[in-house]
Amino acid sequence: MGDYCIGVDLGGTNLRIAAVDSDSKLLEKLTLGAEVSRGRDFVITEMCKAIESLRTKYQSSGALLGIGIGVPGFIDMVAGMVMDSPNLPDWKSYPVRDEIERRLSTKVILENDANSAAMGEKWLGAGRQFEHMAMYTLGTGVGGGLIFNGSLWHGMTGMAGELGHFNVYADGHPCGCGSRGCLEQYASATAVVRMAREAIARGESTELEKLSHDEGQFTSRSIYNLAVQGEPAAKKVFENVGRALGIGVGSMVNALNLPIYVIGGGVSSAWDAFAPAMFEEMKFRSSIYALTSPDRVGHEKGTIVTRAMLGSDAGLYGAARLPMLLGFSQTETGRQ
Amino acid sequence: MGDYCIGVDLGGTNLRIAAVDSDSKLLEKLTLGAEVSRGRDFVITEMCKAIESLRTKYQSSGALLGIGIGVPGFIDMVAGMVMDSPNLPDWKSYPVRDEIERRLSTKVILENDANSAAMGEKWLGAGRQFEHMAMYTLGTGVGGGLIFNGSLWHGMTGMAGELGHFNVYADGHPCGCGSRGCLEQYASATAVVRMAREAIARGESTELEKLSHDEGQFTSRSIYNLAVQGEPAAKKVFENVGRALGIGVGSMVNALNLPIYVIGGGVSSAWDAFAPAMFEEMKFRSSIYALTSPDRVGHEKGTIVTRAMLGSDAGLYGAARLPMLLGFSQTETGRQ
Numbered sequence: 001m002g003d004y005c006i007g008v009d010l011g012g013t014n015l016r017i018a019a020v021d022s023d024s025k026l027l028e029k030l031t032l033g034a035e036v037s038r039g040r041d042f043v044i045t046e047m048c049k050a051i052e053s054l055r056t057k058y059q060s061s062g063a064l065l066g067i068g069i070g071v072p073g074f075i076d077m078v079a080g081m082v083m084d085s086p087n088l089p090d091w092k093s094y095p096v097r098d099e100i101e102r103r104l105s106t107k108v109i110l111e112n113d114a115n116s117a118a119m120g121e122k123w124l125g126a127g128r129q130f131e132h133m134a135m136y137t138l139g140t141g142v143g144g145g146l147i148f149n150g151s152l153w154h155g156m157t158g159m160a161g162e163l164g165h166f167n168v169y170a171d172g173h174p175c176g177c178g179s180r181g182c183l184e185q186y187a188s189a190t191a192v193v194r195m196a197r198e199a200i201a202r203g204e205s206t207e208l209e210k211l212s213h214d215e216g217q218f219t220s221r222s223i224y225n226l227a228v229q230g231e232p233a234a235k236k237v238f239e240n241v242g243r244a245l246g247i248g249v250g251s252m253v254n255a256l257n258l259p260i261y262v263i264g265g266g267v268s269s270a271w272d273a274f275a276p277a278m279f280e281e282m283k284f285r286s287s288i289y290a291l292t293s294p295d296r297v298g299h300e301k302g303t304i305v306t307r308a309m310l311g312s313d314a315g316l317y318g319a320a321r322l323p324m325l326l327g328f329s330q331t332e333t334g335r336q
Numbered sequence: 337m338g339d340y341c342i343g344v345d346l347g348g349t350n351l352r353i354a355a356v357d358s359d360s361k362l363l364e365k366l367t368l369g370a371e372v373s374r375g376r377d378f379v380i381t382e383m384c385k386a387i388e389s390l391r392t393k394y395q396s397s398g399a400l401l402g403i404g405i406g407v408p409g410f411i412d413m414v415a416g417m418v419m420d421s422p423n424l425p426d427w428k429s430y431p432v433r434d435e436i437e438r439r440l441s442t443k444v445i446l447e448n449d450a451n452s453a454a455m456g457e458k459w460l461g462a463g464r465q466f467e468h469m470a471m472y473t474l475g476t477g478v479g480g481g482l483i484f485n486g487s488l489w490h491g492m493t494g495m496a497g498e499l500g501h502f503n504v505y506a507d508g509h510p511c512g513c514g515s516r517g518c519l520e521q522y523a524s525a526t527a528v529v530r531m532a533r534e535a536i537a538r539g540e541s542t543e544l545e546k547l548s549h550d551e552g553q554f555t556s557r558s559i560y561n562l563a564v565q566g567e568p569a570a571k572k573v574f575e576n577v578g579r580a581l582g583i584g585v586g587s588m589v590n591a592l593n594l595p596i597y598v599i600g601g602g603v604s605s606a607w608d609a610f611a612p613a614m615f616e617e618m619k620f621r622s623s624i625y626a627l628t629s630p631d632r633v634g635h636e637k638g639t640i641v642t643r644a645m646l647g648s649d650a651g652l653y654g655a656a657r658l659p660m661l662l663g664f665s666q667t668e669t670g671r672q
Binding site for chain 2: 132144146148153154155156157158159160161162163165166167168169170177178179247250251252254255256257258259284285286287288290291292303
């Protein structure tokens with residue numbers, strides 16, 4: 001091995017840390033409980049201790065080039081701070097990046113977790129043959145990340161890539177962002193469970209109702225399992241996921257005409273249940289997609305919409321990649 | 337003056353040609369009838385004659401650096417051909433660019449007309465202080481253009497920037513593209529007239545009905561004039577324009593977080609009638625816009641949504657600009 005970077009993925013449940021060398025070889029992966037409820041300083045101290053232990057272990061093999069940290073929420077890339085994060089309330093307006101740089105004396109890049117996942121899939125996953133890519137992460141919410149010319153697109157204030165808040169149904173379900181009918185309200189794990197409850201309330205499924213009696217088991221995965229067994233209401237829930245994705249991704253194809261759109265996150269494992277409706281809707285919503293779909297022009301020239309490949313490691317690998325990218329554009333203010 | 341370029345804007349009614357020098361000084365502007373019905377060869381011959389007359393006139397003052405031609409429709413930037421254009425049916429699959437280069441012995445760039453307009457506004461209009469920009473052209477249809485890092489973004493097959501086909505109402509009015517509820521169905525001049533007819537059919541306005549008796553006078557402009565006079569149904573039509581724009585532009589802000597979004601084309605002259613509803617809707621649809629609106633963070637740091645400045649000359653200036661841009665990226669295939 002040679003020099004290496006460390007990627008950190010701070011999720012709601014786990015704090016995961018990986019050392020990856022520049023040939024993309026995983027040296028070691030650690031998983032700790034995130035314990036964000038114990039506060040910012042506790043989490044940062046645990047993170048720094050774990051990073052120090054990795055650095056000590058690998059110091060004879062190569063240099064630590066830097067650390068990338070993926071966190072949920074809006075990031076101010078210039079200041080290296082979390083601007084807003086529902087999961088990390090006490091991280092707001094605190095100089096996280098500078099504090100960790102000070103403690104560890106190495107370059108630190110703070111990044112949105114969905115952007116990190118996009119970078120991971122671009123580096124080692126479904127997008128590795130492409131310079132431009134959009135990624136959708138279907139988890140508790142729906143995150144997104146855009147890569148143009150090999151770099152993450154941050155936009156003017158670092159907030160770009162909020163693809164989960166594309167409007168798909170103007171008068172649709174209220175969203176936590178304040179709007180209605182955002183993609184997140186139809187394609188997240190939370191939305192799958194809500195849509196299943198709505199089907200139960202309409203009296204459409206005794207199977208779903210039985211499942212819902214065990215609160216802990218009533219998850220997007222168990223609803224998917226019912227769909228796979230052919231239960232009509234559960235199938236319909238995932239068709240709704242596919243339709244909403246088709247509308248959202250279709251508009252993106254019309255706007256950006258990118259070569260690849262990658263769908264990741266936990267809900268993407270229900271691909272076979274939602275993808276047919278998604279592709280059908282995309283052909284309807286986007287004449288560009290209809291003209292350039294792989295079944296029309298071939299996979300080599302077509303617009304690719306595909307599953308992510310790295311699973312839950314995408315964000316971890318992507319975060320580790322960030323310090324390797326020299327000339328990494330922090331923010332595109334775009335003003336002269 | 338020094339060296340200069342020639343811009344061509346081929347519209348449904350007029351063929352307009354301008355010689356512009358690299359200091360952005362307009363040397364001369366010609367307007368000819370487009371007469372596209374007389375066929376491709378007729379139009380190209382007229383265009384080449386006019387360009388030759390300008391070149392003869394200015395040959396002592398500087399060199400002709402190249403010609404940019406904006407045409408409606410999908411353009412294959414690599415082949416220099418019109419792939420599909422409802423207005424120019426016999427231009428399809430014909431090597432327009434190479435033919436004009438052969439006849440005039442100078443560099444020719446063929447470009448989509450809405451992209452040319454975006455480049456014009458970026459060079460000399462509302463976007464001149466910005467490196468990244470989106471432009472919406474509200475005309476007979478709704479066109480769009482995206483500029484990243486000072487260059488037009490073409491996407492994989494040159495089709496990017498179809499912002500008129502952003503989905504705003506999933507079950508909305510059928511669109512010529514095959515989908516339903518595209519922005520174009522609510523924010524174009526055609527849509528304004530249709531929505532006014534719908535109001536008449538619902539018996540909502542005797543004023544609009546009177547106006548509609550004179551078919552030639554029943555235009556988006558005359559409906560706007562009624563709205564300005566306070567006629568409720570006409571006002572409502574433009575509020576619908578604003579709401580649809582707010583949904584479409586709001587989703588774009590969430591995706592791209594650009595510093596500026598420029599609204600041009602004929603319908604943009606009804607700005608005061610649709611802009612209040614548009615801004616209200618944008619704050620509702622996009623928490624990024626709500627956080628970065630100029631009334632919150634100031635004009636200097638805010639997300640700007642504004643009227644185009646060059647009127648119908650945007651496309652002409654933009655087309656003339658194209659040959660001046662060295663290293664102009666023709667198409668982003670984005671495959672390695």
